[in-house]
Amino acid sequence: MKLKQKLALGAGLMALSLSSAWAQGLEGKVIGFSQIGSESGWRAAETSVTKAEAEKRGVDLKFADAQQKQENQIKAIRGFIAQGVDAILVAPVVATGWEEVLTEAKEANIPVVLLDRGIEAPQELYLTSVASDQVKEGRVAAEWLVGAVGEATCNVVELQGTVGSSPAINRKQGFEDGIAGHANITISRSQTGDFTRAKGKEVMEGFLKAEGGGAGICAVYAHNDDMAVGAIQAIKDAGLKPGTDIKVVSIDAVPDIFAAMVAGEANATVELTPNMAGPAFDALDAYLNAGTVPEKFIITESKLYTPADDPQGEYDRRKGLGY
Amino acid sequence: MTRPKVDLHPTTRPPARHKRPLWAMFARPQVVALAMVLAVNWLLFPGFFSVTWQDGRLFGSLIDVLNRGAPVAILAIGMTAVIATKGVDLSVGAVMAICGAVGAQMVNSGQPAGLAVAVALAVGLLCGLWNGILVTLLQIQPIIATLVLMVAGRGLAQLVTEGSIVTFSDPVLIFIGTGSVLGLPTPVVITLVLLILATLIVRRSALGLLIEAVGVNRSAAHFAGISALSLLLVVYAFSGLCAALAGLIAAGDIRGADANNAGLWLELDAILAVVIGGTSLMGGRFSIPMSVLGAVIIQAMNTGILISGFSPEFNLVVKSGVIILILILQSPLSARLLHRRARRSPKAEDAA
Numbered sequence: 001m002k003l004k005q006k007l008a009l010g011a012g013l014m015a016l017s018l019s020s021a022w023a024q025g026l027e028g029k030v031i032g033f034s035q036i037g038s039e040s041g042w043r044a045a046e047t048s049v050t051k052a053e054a055e056k057r058g059v060d061l062k063f064a065d066a067q068q069k070q071e072n073q074i075k076a077i078r079g080f081i082a083q084g085v086d087a088i089l090v091a092p093v094v095a096t097g098w099e100e101v102l103t104e105a106k107e108a109n110i111p112v113v114l115l116d117r118g119i120e121a122p123q124e125l126y127l128t129s130v131a132s133d134q135v136k137e138g139r140v141a142a143e144w145l146v147g148a149v150g151e152a153t154c155n156v157v158e159l160q161g162t163v164g165s166s167p168a169i170n171r172k173q174g175f176e177d178g179i180a181g182h183a184n185i186t187i188s189r190s191q192t193g194d195f196t197r198a199k200g201k202e203v204m205e206g207f208l209k210a211e212g213g214g215a216g217i218c219a220v221y222a223h224n225d226d227m228a229v230g231a232i233q234a235i236k237d238a239g240l241k242p243g244t245d246i247k248v249v250s251i252d253a254v255p256d257i258f259a260a261m262v263a264g265e266a267n268a269t270v271e272l273t274p275n276m277a278g279p280a281f282d283a284l285d286a287y288l289n290a291g292t293v294p295e296k297f298i299i300t301e302s303k304l305y306t307p308a309d310d311p312q313g314e315y316d317r318r319k320g321l322g323y
Numbered sequence: 324m325t326r327p328k329v330d331l332h333p334t335t336r337p338p339a340r341h342k343r344p345l346w347a348m349f350a351r352p353q354v355v356a357l358a359m360v361l362a363v364n365w366l367l368f369p370g371f372f373s374v375t376w377q378d379g380r381l382f383g384s385l386i387d388v389l390n391r392g393a394p395v396a397i398l399a400i401g402m403t404a405v406i407a408t409k410g411v412d413l414s415v416g417a418v419m420a421i422c423g424a425v426g427a428q429m430v431n432s433g434q435p436a437g438l439a440v441a442v443a444l445a446v447g448l449l450c451g452l453w454n455g456i457l458v459t460l461l462q463i464q465p466i467i468a469t470l471v472l473m474v475a476g477r478g479l480a481q482l483v484t485e486g487s488i489v490t491f492s493d494p495v496l497i498f499i500g501t502g503s504v505l506g507l508p509t510p511v512v513i514t515l516v517l518l519i520l521a522t523l524i525v526r527r528s529a530l531g532l533l534i535e536a537v538g539v540n541r542s543a544a545h546f547a548g549i550s551a552l553s554l555l556l557v558v559y560a561f562s563g564l565c566a567a568l569a570g571l572i573a574a575g576d577i578r579g580a581d582a583n584n585a586g587l588w589l590e591l592d593a594i595l596a597v598v599i600g601g602t603s604l605m606g607g608r609f610s611i612p613m614s615v616l617g618a619v620i621i622q623a624m625n626t627g628i629l630i631s632g633f634s635p636e637f638n639l640v641v642k643s644g645v646i647i648l649i650l651i652l653q654s655p656l657s658a659r660l661l662h663r664r665a666r667r668s669p670k671a672e673d674a675a
Contacts, residue, residue: 038486163635192635196584197577202391206629209384210368230577239377323487
């Protein structure tokens with residue numbers, strides 16, 4: 001009897017939530033998405049996750065690939081406005097030059113959500129922006145290292161992203177913030193690996209030679225996983241065990257770093273989620289159906305993954321996303 | 324109308340311009356520049372010259388310089404021939420990406436590695452031929468003709484890899500990138516073999532002379548009976564082949580084909596290596612070994628910057644400063660000044 005009651009209650013609740021979802025969801029809504037292009041694996045994953053999230057919600061997604069050109073994005077947005085879409089998602093390729101086209105969207109009463117990058121324009125021109133906090137990503141990586149080494153002395157070498165790029169600046173800053181106050185952890189060397197595997201490997205080779213064949217290095221912190229994958233190969237070439245002799249911590253959570261974790265060669269990665277569209281759709285759902293104006297900046301979670309988090313499963317789950 | 328034929332294998336070789344003693348080979352500004360860069364590296368990092376034997380291979384910063392410099396050195400070998408004909412090949416970086424991608428996709432689809440390497444090299448050759456056809460048959464200026472493939476090629480490579488880094492675990496491709504032969508990294512051995520073969524072919528046959536003739540004055544070479552058309556086709560195809568080799572090395576090195584970044588901007592490093600090596604962009608006289616030396620100088624500098632501990636914001640500034648220094652060192656002006664000092668007879672030099 002009790003069980004039956006519970007089941008009935010559960011079914012009722014489910015029906016209620018389902019019906020509210022039907023009534024208030026984005027089912028049948030037309031949403032335009034102007035994507036930058038497919039310059040990186042992460043970008044490709046973002047595109048496929050956005051399409052999957054749209055399908056899950058029954059959204060009719062109009063996808064436009066700008067091939068790295070702002071003029072194409074502006075054209076696409078104008079096209080969306082002319083079609084009378086319900087909302088527009090934009091991953092802006094550059095920060096400036098958006099006032100005019102966003103004003104047109106605003107006059108047409110079409111809410112615009114920015115994905116993963118900010119712009120320099122009056123805030124009232126867009127509904128909200130969904131992005132990760134790059135400083136926090138660096139801090140999460142640092143906090144993992146602080147916990148992993150405890151009181152032991154630890155010399156860290158850092159593989160920076162492209163000089164002057166905002167992820168390189170912010171992830172460096174965040175990591176430095178995270179190790180501040182822990183005098184046992186110091187960054188002994190820091191060089192740019194341009195976010196690529198080849199450069200990550202080359203720079204790590206240099207670090208290993210300069211630090212007594214790697215004896216003086218306790219951990220490597222890479223601003224992205226690709227450089228970490230390159231560094232892992234360099235560490236192996238030097239006759240050391242990555243993950244054991246030298247700890248490897250990086251940011252992005254692409255499939256190949258999980259493959260390295262399965263092999264015991266990487267210790268931790270901080271996820272830059274490709275699912276920017278999920279929170280964007282949620283915000284649009286609340287706005288279009290209930291009129292709730294979301295916060296101006298929605299920050300995605302910077303989740304830490306270690307070998308304890310089923311790396312094989314994560315690898316399989318991500319492999320199909322187009323990374 | 325019959326064109327006069329030229330004997331491709333002259334039995335009498337032209338007289339040597341100068342009989343120079345062996346040591347004079349080393350008294351060149353490039354050698355001085357390399358010695359200087361290495362000395363600075365040694366000052367920055369005293370262990371720079373230490374080479375040890377580890378896991379059946381040589382291990383040390385000096386070996387890194389040769390190993391990391393290998394792709395640019397190979398590109399420079401092909402680029403030297405192109406530049407000697409008064410051309411330039413901007414597409415080599417993109418061709419690297421295409422060929423690496425083709426090789427990776429083929430081994431991943433279960434093809435034997437030998438076939439994958441052969442097809443990748445053939446694709447490089449075809450890319451080079453395409454450039455050659457644009458330059459010769461369509462008479463497009465080389466810088467524009469090869470710009471087409473430089474821009475489109477990276478897109479082609481991205482199409483082949485479908486936008487992601489294609490990783491592989493094929494032992495043959497990995498051996499090309501990271502293996503070792505007699506203790507030396509495979510890329511270094513490949514570079515050495517290519518260097519010796521290319522130098523022998525251009526210097527032991529009339530080919531080098533023909534290339535220089537076309538580079539100095541194409542119409543004069545034409546009227547002398549040299550078929551500039553087929554020669555240019557061969558030269559651009561050779562450059563494409565070199566790029567394919569470099570592309571396979573770059574892919575094997577990271578065990579993956581990275582269409583976005585493989586060979587990115589390396590065409591500029593290759594051109595720089597050729598220029599540092601003393602080959603004029605105006606065509607004519609060229610030296611393949613000196614271009615390879617140029618590539619080694621560039622890489623020695625890169626490695627030096629990496630181990631120096633400078634903050635990365637200085638990388639490009641330091642690099643350009645050193646390059647300006649090298650170019651000044653080998654400029655005609657400083658050569659004249661040095662000669663004056665040595666001979667103390669400026670008039671003889673001016674008359675020459």
